[in-house]
Amino acid sequence: MKGSKLTIKHQVTIPRDVRQALSLKAGDQVDFAIENGRAILTRVDESDMEWARFIQTQMPEWSDPHEDTYWADL
Structure with a gap:
């Protein structure tokens, strides 16, 4: 170690x-x-980063901290 x-x-x-x-x-x-x-x-694989960037542009609510707070208890 x-x-x-x-x-x-x-x-x-x-x-x-x-x-x-x-x-x-x-x-x-x-x-x-x-x-x-x-x-x-x-x-992190670069293809994973490309997918994450695509998702952020197509679904900005997935990166919204207000949404994270709303769904935090699930």
């Missing part, structure tokens, strides 16, 4: 072997998930 120190700006450096294993480079998008008290880092 690799570690990294959290900076005052709440940033961390992803260790080189982790970056290499996920084929990460500067500017890549990553996702975080919490499962059983652990954070999981996943590289």
Whole structure:
């Protein structure tokens, strides 16, 4: 297991072997998930980003924070 120190700006450096294993480079998008008290880092595929951008343009209500608040209890 690799570690990294959290900076005052709440940033961390992803260790080189982790970056290499996920084929990460500067500017890549990553996702975080919490499962059983652990954070999981996943590289976002560019085709997923294209789909997300398309959805945001076609269905802007999906990115509306007011909608998120409305549906939060479901």
